Amino acid sequence: MLLTNKVAIITGSARGIGKGIACVLAREGAQVVISDMDRPTGEATAAELDKAGYPARFIACNIAHRQQVIDLFEQTEAQLGPVDILVNNAGINRDAMLHKLTESDWDVVIDVNLKGTFFCMQQAAVRMRERGRGRIVNIASASWLGNVGQSNYAASKAGVVGLTKTACRELARKGITVNAICPGFIDTDMTRAVPEKVWDLMIGKIPAGYAGGLPMSGNVSRFWPRTARATSMVKSSMSAAAWCCKEEK
Ligand SMILES: NC(=O)c1ccc[n+]([C@@H]2O[C@H](COP(=O)([O-])OP(=O)(O)OC[C@H]3O[C@@H](n4cnc5c(N)ncnc54)[C@H](O)[C@@H]3O)[C@@H](O)[C@H]2O)c1
Numbered sequence: 434m435l436l437t438n439k440v441a442i443i444t445g446s447a448r449g450i451g452k453g454i455a456c457v458l459a460r461e462g463a464q465v466v467i468s469d470m471d472r473p474t475g476e477a478t479a480a481e482l483d484k485a486g487y488p489a490r491f492i493a494c495n496i497a498h499r500q501q502v503i504d505l506f507e508q509t510e511a512q513l514g515p516v517d518i519l520v521n522n523a524g525i526n527r528d529a530m531l532h533k534l535t536e537s538d539w540d541v542v543i544d545v546n547l548k549g550t551f552f553c554m555q556q557a558a559v560r561m562r563e564r565g566r567g568r569i570v571n572i573a574s575a576s577w578l579g580n581v582g583q584s585n586y587a588a589s590k591a592g593v594v595g596l597t598k599t600a601c602r603e604l605a606r607k608g609i610t611v612n613a614i615c616p617g618f619i620d621t622d623m624t625r626a627v628p629e630k631v632w633d634l635m636i637g638k639i640p641a642g643y644a645g646g647l648p649m650s651g652n653v654s655r656f657w658p659r660t661a662r663a664t665s666m667v668k669s670s671m672s673a674a675a676w677c678c679k680e681e682k
Contacts, residue, residue: 434460434461434462435462436518437462437463438462438463438464439463440509440514440515440517440518441458441465441516441517441518442492442509442516442519442553443466443520443522444468444496444549445469446465446468447471447474448478448622449621449622449647450522450621451469451523451572452467452478453647454522455467455489456647458518458520460487463518464489464513465487465488466490466491466492466505467479467482467492468491468493468505469494470493470494470495470496472491472493475493476491490512492505492509495549497549497552499552502549502552502556503556505556515560515564517566517568518568518569519553519554519557519568519569520571520572521553521554521569521570521571521572523549524545524572524589524623526542526585526586527586528583528627529585530582534584539585542589543588545589546586547588547596550571550593550596554569554600558600558604558609561607561609565607565608567604568610569600569604569610569612570611570612570613571597571611571612572613572614572616573591573593573613573614573615574587574615574616575615575616575618577590577594578591597612597613616645617639618636618644618645619645619646619647620645620646
């Protein structure tokens with residue numbers, strides 16, 4: 434196992450991609466913190482992992498609130514010890530065409546996806562710098578390159594890519610790697626919420642003809658580099674096939 438006894442926080446891991454990542458990291462031996470603003474679902478996910486024999490606990494946190502992020506790191510450290518891995522996965526969308534996008538839908542997406550990721554990365558950086566090691570993985574999106582009806586979301590994810598590349602340069606010499614993954618279209622509650630017409634359109638663009646699934650094993654865990662070499666990698670995938678692991682199909 435690659436991650437025996439490593440302490441990993443995965444934000445937004447009550448369900449969806451975050452839950453898939455938490456399962457992969459837990460299977461690799463990490464002690465995972467399921468963190469989410471949705472307490473009931475988060476607690477159920479942690480209990481599910483625990484029941485399957487993987488140590489997991491739930492700590493509530495809305496990443497858009499700085500103090501809650503500080504509390505998340507403090508509670509994790511008090512319960513499990515220093516954080517080795519941070520996966521910034523929590524994110525939302527509020528899709529609308531640019532000419533119809535409201536200020537509140539702009540603000541909330543930027544606050545969660547970009548500012549929330551910044552809050553989490555900052556807490557991780559402060560702590561990981563002191564210890565001279567750590568791994569940060571940010572879940573951006575293929576939409577960072579632009580996508581119709583997603584100007585707020587695309588801007589937030591492009592911001593995450595810039596944040597990733599900058600943090601990588603700042604933290605490389607401190608033994609900390611920072612990477613971003615830019616998934617294509619994945620079948621989760623987020624994408625199930627889009628109108629059927631949009632779903633069909635998105636699937637139509639994917640060469641494999643189906644949305645990516647969970648748990649995406651291997652695709653995430655391989656971003657845990659076994660060496661101390663710092664990398665800045667933005668992995669982009671428009672193809673669902675690249676995101677599906679063989680056993681899911
Ligand atoms: N599904 C896709 O096709 C897709 C593609 C590219 C990128 N992504 C990104 O992957 C991540 C996960 O997406 P998903 O499809 O699993 O979404 P999802 O909506 O199924 O799950 C998101 C989780 O994040 C939590 N969350 C939302 N806001 C939060 C906040 N402020 N603080 C803490 N937790 C919060 C939710 O409660 C939920 O459990 C997001 O960052 C999303 O932008 C998704």
